[in-house]
Amino acid sequence: MLTQGTVFALLGAVSSVAADVYTVPSQPNANGEPFDGFVSYSIEFASFPDFAGNKSAPNTFSYNLINNLGALSGSKPYIRVGGNTQDYALYNASLKTSLVGIVDPSRSPDYPTTIHIGPSYFESYSTWPGVKFSHGLNLGLGANRSEGWQTLVDTVPLACKALSQGNLYTWEYGNEPDLFSTSAQGPVRPSTWNESTYAWQWLNGTAEIKKQIQKHCPALSLFGEPKFMAPSYAGTGNHLKAPLAFQDGLDKNKDIQFFSTHNYISGATSPGVTLQGTLMNHNKTVSSIQGHLPEYNAIFPTPEAQKATPLIFGECNSLYNQGRPGLSNTFGAALWGIDFNLYAASVGFKRVHMHMGTNYRYQAWQPVETDLASRGTKAPYYGNIAVSATLGASNLLPVSITNIPLADAYEAAYAAHYTSPLLNGHLARITVLNMRGYNTTVDGQGLDPLPNPPPRSSQSYTFAVSGVRNGELVGIQRLLANGSDAITGITFDGWSYNYELALGKPVRLHNVTVGETARVKNGQVTVQVPDSSAVVLNFPLL
């Protein structure tokens, strides 16, 4: 039996084999400075009322989890409200409830594909003070049938009023239009759908959005507003290519504020998908993220152009089709999420919106109790916490993220250097992921504990840290769980954010060791990292 207490006993027992010394760059990575609220979320349009609640019943559990991330990184996550269901939503002014959705299992078992929203849908934008939102408008049906166009005309005024409380992030018109003519949930465009038609329809619809905002929310029409995230493609290999849409004038009005792209590492039912091979695998994460850079660099070739239209993941997560139990909901997926977020930051992504919806297997939390899932904080949330801890209070002391290449595909490390001139590129933190799988439950399902789990190995990592004085103490925070197959019992630096303890507010557990340190010797620092766990090393601020 291996408890979190015995992890530390194990650490003491590991014999230190002469290992590689990894050199941490002495300067920040010019490309790797993320925005505030880097760890952000994308909430499925149809699930937004579940996540946020409404005026009479705000979802305070969700709000607590959002605030935890805000407290660690200095600003709250930004929320994109969108996804497949934004392109099914039609407006019905007589509807008394926020949303009526009909699930057609042959199209998707997880979300409705026939959707009506009522005026009270927009109450959900008022329940989380201090959070900024993007609202996803319907292009799928908006340029397909008259009800869809009428929905645009009728809902822009409601959305802009709801987003007039200092809570507007940006606008979005259409989700994954590169799949409109091929969608597995049923095409909404003929096979002749191409980049020119898309650009034309997008320009036509966004002109209407601007007109309505100017009329109903003039304060949101000043200083070149409103602006958009686009093209929100599902990927780079589908029917529509982003560079062609831009050549066809998508950004001719210079109102695309963020170049938003989407990513999933693989699919929930794709053959051969495993935790170790697909998610807890730095190589896979690197190649998946790298695949987005050529089109962005082609459309925005200069540093000035990239500064004007930064690159973000507007929607992403582990496995598309809402994830798979035993993979997307495990602690292993939480470790993957850290690698994914930090690698994205290191190559120039400025914000990452992790997608979720009610009952989705990859969600960071389940906001309400349903027949299919219990309300609660899920494993991936703890990965988001560790990313926020790596970035620190980046609103006050911004950092830049650098990937430190390690020897093996099942491990990864990142350095965070301060970028403000006063702090002169000083090393702030190093985060190390040991993603070698380790199971403690039957069949790795996270449910029934194995009576005799195998011994847990550990790796020793040594980093050469120039600019940190010998003898300095380095604070160690650990992200721990019983194994990569755990779906609960996760802590970061001894903190639990579980629903059942304090509705998602942080609770310090007394059965997890905290306060561990390491000392810098000969310009190096060494840390032991058990398989399937992560550490954040905190260097003193001069």
Ligand SMILES: *[C@@H]1O[C@H](CO)[C@@H](O)[C@H](O)[C@H]1NC(C)=O
């Ligand atoms: C630690 O304490 C928490 C909260 O009381 C409990 O749920 C958990 O099972 C404990 N963990 C171990 C390894 O004993």
Ligand SMILES: *[C@@H]1O[C@H](CO)[C@@H](O)[C@H](O)[C@H]1NC(C)=O
């Ligand atoms: C709109 O909602 C009202 C109230 O539920 C309902 O009676 C009406 O049939 C709905 N209209 C459409 C077009 O769905």
Ligand SMILES: *[C@@H]1O[C@H](CO)[C@@H](O)[C@H](O)[C@H]1NC(C)=O
């Ligand atoms: C607000 O949320 C509560 C709890 O889910 C629900 O009972 C109520 O109908 C909602 N109100 C509206 C106007 O949708």
Ligand SMILES: *[C@@H]1O[C@H](CO)[C@@H](O)[C@H](O)[C@H]1NC(C)=O
């Ligand atoms: C609307 O979508 C249907 C497929 O559902 C397609 O056959 C039709 O051509 C589309 N209409 C327009 C105007 O794009």
Ligand SMILES: *[C@@H]1O[C@H](CO)[C@@H](O)[C@H](O)[C@H]1NC(C)=O
């Ligand atoms: C898209 O289709 C239209 C009409 O068929 C055609 O005129 C246009 O050149 C096509 N655009 C692209 C980028 O293929």
Ligand SMILES: *[C@@H]1O[C@H](CO)[C@@H](O)[C@H](O)[C@H]1NC(C)=O
């Ligand atoms: C934009 O599209 C709508 C709906 O399809 C149409 O009624 C309108 O004429 C279009 N606007 C322009 C400027 O073509």
Ligand SMILES: *[C@@H]1O[C@H](CO)[C@@H](O)[C@H](O)[C@H]1NC(C)=O
């Ligand atoms: C990971 O990538 C490195 C460098 O490209 C390669 O040498 C190694 O074999 C890869 N490992 C796995 C497990 O794919």
Ligand SMILES: *[C@@H]1O[C@H](CO)[C@@H](O)[C@H](O)[C@H]1NC(C)=O
């Ligand atoms: C954990 O369990 C899963 C599912 O049975 C299995 O595929 C995987 O190889 C196991 N991992 C380890 C490290 O034993």
Ligand SMILES: *[C@@H]1O[C@H](CO)[C@@H](O)[C@H](O)[C@H]1NC(C)=O
């Ligand atoms: C973790 O392992 C310990 C020791 O085997 C066990 O008591 C505890 O229930 C496990 N925690 C979870 C969440 O499975």
